[in-house]
Amino acid sequence: MPKYSRVFRKFLISYIVILMIPSIAGYMSYRTSISVTQSVSIENSVTQLQKSKEILERRMAEVEGFTRQLAINQDLSILMNEKGSNEQSNVYGIWKMMRDVLTFGQTNDFLQHFFVYLNNYNVVLTPGSAYFRPEHYYENFHYADISFSEWRRTILGKTHRSEILPLSPFLNKGTETSVVTYMQSLPLDSFNGSSPAIVVVIIDRKTISNLLSGITDRYGGWAHISDAQGQTIGLQGIEEQDVEKLSADKRFDKEKVSQFYDDDLVITIRSSTNDWVYRAGIPRQVLLENANKTKYITWSVTGIALLIGLLVGLLLSYRNSVPINRLLGVMKDQFGQDGHADRNEYDFLHGNISEMITNNKRLESELHRQLPLVRDAFLKRLIAGEFQSREEIIAAAVQANAGLNGNAGYVGILQVNGYSGMDTVEILNELNAARLILKQALSDSGSSVRMTDVGSDKIVFLFAYEDKPTAIQFGKEEISKTLNRVSQLVFDEYRISVTAALGDLFGSVTEVSHSFEQAKQALEYAVHANKKGTFWFEETRSESATYYYPLDVELRLIGTIRAGEIEESKRIVQSIITLNTEQRELSFEMRHQLVGEMKGTFLKLLDQKTFMESELFESVKNRIIEIQATESFEFIREEIHGIMEALCGLIMSKKNDSHTRTVDQIKEYIKASYADPDLTLYRVAEQVERPEKYISQLFKEVTGMNLSDHLEKIRMDHAATLLKSNEYTVDEIASRVGYNSSHSFRRAFKRVTGISPSAFRQSVED
Numbered sequence: 001m002p003k004y005s006r007v008f009r010k011f012l013i014s015y016i017v018i019l020m021i022p023s024i025a026g027y028m029s030y031r032t033s034i035s036v037t038q039s040v041s042i043e044n045s046v047t048q049l050q051k052s053k054e055i056l057e058r059r060m061a062e063v064e065g066f067t068r069q070l071a072i073n074q075d076l077s078i079l080m081n082e083k084g085s086n087e088q089s090n091v092y093g094i095w096k097m098m099r100d101v102l103t104f105g106q107t108n109d110f111l112q113h114f115f116v117y118l119n120n121y122n123v124v125l126t127p128g129s130a131y132f133r134p135e136h137y138y139e140n141f142h143y144a145d146i147s148f149s150e151w152r153r154t155i156l157g158k159t160h161r162s163e164i165l166p167l168s169p170f171l172n173k174g175t176e177t178s179v180v181t182y183m184q185s186l187p188l189d190s191f192n193g194s195s196p197a198i199v200v201v202i203i204d205r206k207t208i209s210n211l212l213s214g215i216t217d218r219y220g221g222w223a224h225i226s227d228a229q230g231q232t233i234g235l236q237g238i239e240e241q242d243v244e245k246l247s248a249d250k251r252f253d254k255e256k257v258s259q260f261y262d263d264d265l266v267i268t269i270r271s272s273t274n275d276w277v278y279r280a281g282i283p284r285q286v287l288l289e290n291a292n293k294t295k296y297i298t299w300s301v302t303g304i305a306l307l308i309g310l311l312v313g314l315l316l317s318y319r320n321s322v323p324i325n326r327l328l329g330v331m332k333d334q335f336g337q338d339g340h341a342d343r344n345e346y347d348f349l350h351g352n353i354s355e356m357i358t359n360n361k362r363l364e365s366e367l368h369r370q371l372p373l374v375r376d377a378f379l380k381r382l383i384a385g386e387f388q389s390r391e392e393i394i395a396a397a398v399q400a401n402a403g404l405n406g407n408a409g410y411v412g413i414l415q416v417n418g419y420s421g422m423d424t425v426e427i428l429n430e431l432n433a434a435r436l437i438l439k440q441a442l443s444d445s446g447s448s449v450r451m452t453d454v455g456s457d458k459i460v461f462l463f464a465y466e467d468k469p470t471a472i473q474f475g476k477e478e479i480s481k482t483l484n485r486v487s488q489l490v491f492d493e494y495r496i497s498v499t500a501a502l503g504d505l506f507g508s509v510t511e512v513s514h515s516f517e518q519a520k521q522a523l524e525y526a527v528h529a530n531k532k533g534t535f536w537f538e539e540t541r542s543e544s545a546t547y548y549y550p551l552d553v554e555l556r557l558i559g560t561i562r563a564g565e566i567e568e569s570k571r572i573v574q575s576i577i578t579l580n581t582e583q584r585e586l587s588f589e590m591r592h593q594l595v596g597e598m599k600g601t602f603l604k605l606l607d608q609k610t611f612m613e614s615e616l617f618e619s620v621k622n623r624i625i626e627i628q629a630t631e632s633f634e635f636i637r638e639e640i641h642g643i644m645e646a647l648c649g650l651i652m653s654k655k656n657d658s659h660t661r662t663v664d665q666i667k668e669y670i671k672a673s674y675a676d677p678d679l680t681l682y683r684v685a686e687q688v689e690r691p692e693k694y695i696s697q698l699f700k701e702v703t704g705m706n707l708s709d710h711l712e713k714i715r716m717d718h719a720a721t722l723l724k725s726n727e728y729t730v731d732e733i734a735s736r737v738g739y740n741s742s743h744s745f746r747r748a749f750k751r752v753t754g755i756s757p758s759a760f761r762q763s764v765e766d
Helices: 002-071 074-081 091-101 134-140 148-156 205-219 240-248 284-335 345-384 390-400 425-443 468-494 509-528 551-562 566-581 588-606 617-626 633-673 681-688 692-703 707-725 730-736 742-753 757-765
Strands: 114-118 123-125 141-143 163-172 175-186 197-204 222-226 232-236 258-261 264-270 277-283 408-416 449-453 458-465 498-502 533-536
Touching: 002 175, 002 197, 002 205, 002 222, 002 258, 002 264, 002 277, 002 284, 074 091, 074 114, 074 197, 091 114, 091 123, 123 134, 134 141, 134 148, 141 148, 148 197, 175 205, 197 205, 205 222, 205 232, 205 277, 232 240, 277 284, 345 390, 345 449, 345 458, 345 509, 390 509, 408 425, 408 468, 408 509, 425 449, 425 458, 425 468, 458 468, 458 509, 468 498, 468 533, 498 509, 509 533, 509 551, 509 566, 551 566, 551 588, 551 633, 566 633, 588 617, 588 633, 617 633, 633 681, 633 692, 633 707, 681 692, 681 707, 692 707, 707 730, 707 742, 707 757, 730 742, 730 757, 742 757
Parallel strands: 498 533
Antiparallel strands: 114 123, 114 197, 141 163, 163 175, 163 232, 175 197, 222 232, 222 277, 258 264, 264 277, 408 458, 408 498, 449 458
């Protein structure tokens, strides 16, 4: 004890002071317990209702998103624009559309019942059936208070823009229920009158009511949802006439968030997105039940604390002083005694920890200084095509903190004119200054652009957009204006003349290097033709009869297949076929050579051990050999797609097995180490020898749960088991399941289970 006397005494004095506080606060707690517990209950009830509101709004947003997906569905667009009739229908197109919409209801229970009405074919499409006469659909599913003619006129014969019908009686194959109806005409820009197609989503009242069951089941109260006009959308635990009576009562303030009405606490929340009103009623006695328990527990806890407080203070003082003295010992070993005998222990720790923090900041500053170089190296590797897969690019971008801010865009080259062949020191200095000026001008242009040097007189720049349609619609015009403005600016102010050359649109980050190669070709053409200003690759039509299949494209295709990225592989193959059919006219011999080289690429792939040991080897090899150059390119493309799907499927199967093993390893480690309070994502990553961000994303993809949530669940499950045994106190249980603070444990337990540890233990005893 003398060794720890100074630190020990300081802790003990602190705990004695703390012990004096409960005796003073006991009476205050007694007086305030009822009001505080009631406030907490109200807050929890508001939170619960808010969560139900957010879930419902999210589901309705998903319904709206579903209609937007249908609006851009190519199969549906074809059906809408065809001139169909009842006598002659596009049966295959209708069947294909039915297959497209079949899976939507599996992810959102609001989409369990919906149909698409095609006006030109007078057909109703559902996920399971196609009704070539709407009256057949009406026989099975119809509103109880709407006739067929009225249904056809008001639902199918009008244009709807995200229109929602309130709760209405409905007959589902003879079964009576009530539904809320969401209607959207297609295309989305349809005006008044009939539209080519209408999407109608029928949401059962029970589905909406299930979202409110968290309130009614927990508190035994009621819940009601109404739209901006006061029409009912959903209700649970209350009748329609009772809701009307409540709304008509002048004593009831509709604008208050919470208020007592009769024997209920009524909570009202209004949605900011659609002006829907969410209202819930909770019985008063349920709210006060916890308050009464708190009143008795407060006096019991206060008395027990005064009796055993001193003993606990002694124990905690010793327990908390031990790690500090251990830390002091480590510090003295690492940094020396430094006059510790005459210094306060905390001053000693403060000085050395401050030095450690200072050194850490210096290291962080150095890393920030190196970051531009890392970003530049990443861009150089990206345009050079050194990455083999999309996953590799994303991982490198995260490490370099150099995201492109988009998945589609254009790569271009800016060349400073007038310095070709000049390499003196003075010229190189001038070019260096010119490049800096150009980079600054591009940065100041207001566009999202990434840049890197290539050569002494060239700058590679990359414009990225969120998606391919945006890049097609706005990209070229915006880039041309930006480059013209920058070119004019640097010429007027610095007399620097530049030529800009850009490649075609890349639809994925794996195609950046291809767009860069096109930009180089366009620049060579522009220099050769003595063209100035901005020049696009599409303006250089190849006059050569030779085919296009460079080595870097072949290597990128092989790399994407090895990575199992089927979509990227298909894009590369489509690019090869497009460049050889639309921009070239191949002779019969060149066509044979191109097909032969592409077959050779896939035969090379089959030489890999992964594919040679697979049972697919012989069948895929035969499919490759059977491809004939005399077939159409469309047929060849489909055959190649089939081969790539088989190979990528094999790769992804092996990847999934590897991912599952990694996740199982993580689970086993967490199961064995959950009681360690220092168990962090870094420790888990170190155990499985993977990067932190990688295992975090992998665990989420495989299990659907965040790794931190899984760890918390494991700890709470063990805590519940220990609480049931009644062998340890709550503080001891907190320590045994990996929490340094019992307060943090109590908050976590209540967040996961909905009740405090003490209440959980009491419920088990009862």
